[in-house]
Amino acid sequence: MNTSKPQLLRVLGLREGIAIHMGVIIGSGIFIVPATIAGHVPATGPMILVWVVAGMLSLFGALSVAELSAVLPQAGGPYVYLRRSFGRVWGFLFSWNDFFINKAGSAAAIAVGFATFTGYFFPALDGTPLVLWHFDLLGLEFDLNIGWVQILAMGVIMIVTLVNVRGVQFGGWVMTIFTSAKVLALVGLIVAVFFSGSASTANFRPWWPENWTSDLTAGFGLALISALWAYDGWIDVTLTAGEFKNPTRNVPLSLILGTVAVIVLYVGANVAYASVIPINAMQGSSRIAADVALTALGPIGASLIVIGILCSTFGSTNGMLLNGPRSIFAASADGAALKALGTIHPRHHSPWIAVVTLGVWSALLTLSGTYDQITAYVVFGSWFFYGLAAASVIALRHKIPDAERPYKAWGYPWLTLLFLLVVTWFLVNTFVESTRDAIIGILLLVIGLPFYYYWTRQTGTSNHSEAS
Numbered sequence: 394m395n396t397s398k399p400q401l402l403r404v405l406g407l408r409e410g411i412a413i414h415m416g417v418i419i420g421s422g423i424f425i426v427p428a429t430i431a432g433h434v435p436a437t438g439p440m441i442l443v444w445v446v447a448g449m450l451s452l453f454g455a456l457s458v459a460e461l462s463a464v465l466p467q468a469g470g471p472y473v474y475l476r477r478s479f480g481r482v483w484g485f486l487f488s489w490n491d492f493f494i495n496k497a498g499s500a501a502a503i504a505v506g507f508a509t510f511t512g513y514f515f516p517a518l519d520g521t522p523l524v525l526w527h528f529d530l531l532g533l534e535f536d537l538n539i540g541w542v543q544i545l546a547m548g549v550i551m552i553v554t555l556v557n558v559r560g561v562q563f564g565g566w567v568m569t570i571f572t573s574a575k576v577l578a579l580v581g582l583i584v585a586v587f588f589s590g591s592a593s594t595a596n597f598r599p600w601w602p603e604n605w606t607s608d609l610t611a612g613f614g615l616a617l618i619s620a621l622w623a624y625d626g627w628i629d630v631t632l633t634a635g636e637f638k639n640p641t642r643n644v645p646l647s648l649i650l651g652t653v654a655v656i657v658l659y660v661g662a663n664v665a666y667a668s669v670i671p672i673n674a675m676q677g678s679s680r681i682a683a684d685v686a687l688t689a690l691g692p693i694g695a696s697l698i699v700i701g702i703l704c705s706t707f708g709s710t711n712g713m714l715l716n717g718p719r720s721i722f723a724a725s726a727d728g729a730a731l732k733a734l735g736t737i738h739p740r741h742h743s744p745w746i747a748v749v750t751l752g753v754w755s756a757l758l759t760l761s762g763t764y765d766q767i768t769a770y771v772v773f774g775s776w777f778f779y780g781l782a783a784a785s786v787i788a789l790r791h792k793i794p795d796a797e798r799p800y801k802a803w804g805y806p807w808l809t810l811l812f813l814l815v816v817t818w819f820l821v822n823t824f825v826e827s828t829r830d831a832i833i834g835i836l837l838l839v840i841g842l843p844f845y846y847y848w849t850r851q852t853g854t855s856n857h858s859e860a861s
Contacts, residue, residue, distance in 0.1 A: 399737040405637045409565040410647030411654075413712060414630040416572035418655050419579065420503040420709030422623025424510070424682035424702045427666055431675035433616035434609070437667050438601040443613060444663050447620035448656035450819075451627040453804075453812040455652045457783040458628055459645035460802040464789065466644060468635025469723020471628060471782045478788035481729050482845060483781065488724040489841035490774045491632075494834070496717030497751060498771040499625065500553075500710050501758035504546035507706035511545060513683050513699045539760055547756040553711040554752030557718070560741035561636045564715040571708025578701020579658050582686060583665045585698075589689040592668035599672075614822035618772050621819070623659065625772070626712065627652050628779060632719035645800040713755070718747035728852035729845060773823055773834035780816035783809055 405413075427440070434440050461474045469488070476484030557564045586592055602609060630647045634640045662682075666675070669685050678684050682702060686695035718734075722744040725735030738745040786802055786809055802809060824831040 399739045399742055403636055403638050403640075404562045405565055405633060405643070406639075407643045407646055409569060410630055410637065410643050411651045412569040412572040413565060413633065413715065414627070414647045414651030415576065415655055416568045416708045417626035417629045417712035417716060418624060418651070418709075419572070419575050419658070420499075420506065420623075420626075420706055420712075422619075422625075423579070423659055423662055424705065425506055425680070426619040426623050427663055428675045428678040428681040429619045430616040431672045433612040433619075435612075435672075436599040436602050437597045437672050439609070439613060440616070440667065440672055441660065441663055443616045443620045444659050445656075446815075447617055447624050448652075448659060450621070450812065450815055451624040452649075452652050452656060453808045453815075454779055454783055455627050455648040456804065457786045457802045457809045457812060458631060459648045459800055460786055460798060460805075461782070461789065462631045462634055462644040462648065463641045463800040464793070464796050464798055466634045466637065466640035467723070468633065468719050469726075470631030470634055470720070471778060471785075472720055472723040472727075474782055474785040474789070475778075476727065478785035478792065479781070481727065481849075482842075484727070485724050485729040485845045486838060486841055487778045487781070488720040488730065489844070490778060490838050492717055492721040492747075492751060493754065493841070494837050495625075495771050495775045496713045496720075497755045497758050500550055500713035500717070500751070500755035501546065501761070502771070503706050503710045503713065504549045504755070505542060505759055507549050507703060507710065508542040508545040510680060510683065510699055510702050510706065512542070513680060514696070517541060543759045546759040549707060549710055550714070550752055550756045550759070553707070553714045554748060556711060557714045557748045558738065558741060558743055558745045560738070560743045561633060561715065563741075564711065564743075567711055568708060568715065571704050571711065574701060575705030575708055576658070578698060578705060579662055581701065582682065582698050583658075583661045585694060586665040586669055586685065586689045591689040592665070594668070596668055596671045611822065611826050614819065615826050617819060618823060618827065621776065622772050624655065625775060626709075626716075627655075628782065629712070629716040632716045635719070641799040714748060714751060717751050718744045721751075722747050728849060730848050732852065771834075773820065773827075773831045774838050776816055777820060780813055780820075783812050783816075 430440055430443055434443065458471075458474075462470065465473045465477065467473045471491070472484040472488045474484075475487050556567055627648070630651070631644060634644050637643050666681060666685050669688050670678075670681070675681055680699075683695055683699050686698035690698070721730055721734050724730035725732060725747070734744070734747045734750065736744065736746045787806060789796070790805075820831075
């Protein structure tokens with residue numbers, strides 16, 4: 394009888410890596426948040442610039458983190474990097490934020506996005522709550538919504554939870570199919586717009602504001618929150634590094650190639666949107682991509698694009714349930730989190746308890762508000778840890794200088810330092826301009842510390858070397 398402990402399987406290749414990487418990033422954001430961004434900036438030029446800056450920032454981060462993925466190709470990605478660089482507690486806080494806040498909040502928001510676009514075919518899904526509960530906590534106001542949008546979103550999360558309990562190979566196969574569908578939908582929309590006759594350079598006006606003021610800088614920073622949300626997930630493929638064949642090659646290539654492709658698609662999509670609908674008319678649209686498709690292609694073409702968007706949001710929700718459990722799994726395996734979260738399914742070789750836990754928590758978070766409300770809580774803490782992960786490149790160059798590095802960060806140290814500088818500005822601007830959401834993000838993070846000290850004491854690892 395085979396009594397060996399179940400292990401994660403190395404079954405993913407470059408194709409699946411790129412599909413997972415792009416599939417997680419391209420979710421609902423590019424189809425929804427351009428309207429939000431249009432509300433923060435007064436002209437088309439700054440709106441496009443927001444997407445370029447957010448994309449380059451994500452690329453600089455990917456170029457840096459790619460080195461770490463080649464040096465430490467293990468499940469959990471940033472948990473492993475931060476633990477080796479700064480200590481187990483920082484690795485745990487990343488996992489706590491990534492699992493309970495980032496992936497859960499992202500899965501909830503994207504599933505809500507799926508339900509919102511389903512409303513294109515079923516107008517009854519208009520977001521009107523069946524039950525609305527408003528309450529105050531520590532001086533902060535919260536809404537709990539229960540409506541058809543939330544019910545459908547929870548159903549989507551339940552389906553992708555079952556998919557990922559089946560294992561990473563099945564989940565990766567689903568990602569490949571839905572990533573292909575979403576890329577085709579986005580490319581199809583861009584091409585169709587420019588050949589439809591609806592596009593006009595006149596719609597780009599005003600292209601640039603007469604004066605760049607401090608208020609515009611603040612608005613640009615707020616717009617950047619939404620754009621970075623749309624790019625969020627550029628680090629996620631590292632979480633599954635322990636399940637890649639030849640991870641020292643395939644994970645860095647997935648990071649770099651996938652990020653560049655997403656930047657091209659996002660900028661192209663925004664140029665297409667702006668060529669059909671002027672920036673002043675974009676504001677307030679809950680389904681900007683569908684509105685553009687309807688204007689350019691008519692009802693039938695718009696319906697096809699919306700079906701592609703539904704594939705996109707479903708696939709991205711699946712990606713959250715595929716990648717997310719690996720961060721807390723790594724912490725559990727290291728004795729820094731609840732032991733059960735490190736349990737591997739004996740048949741499917743998936744961290745199934747972590748998958749189910751994330752699914753249940755994500756479903757509950759769909760009740761916490763609208764798409765914009767959910768995403769606002771996710772971005773601040775996530776980008777703090779993305780900056781810390783990039784700083785790990787510098788730290789590990791000094792801590793383990795002789796380690797084999799099949800890939801070295803391009804432009805090191807200048808691009809890494811530039812990334813850290815821009816992330817610092819972004820976090821400060823977010824805290825100043827969106828203080829409530831930043832404080833909520835920080836509080837959600839700090840709540841994890843008592844759990845960390847309890848779990849490490851239970852596993853007897855609290856006195857182990859923090860950064861060995």
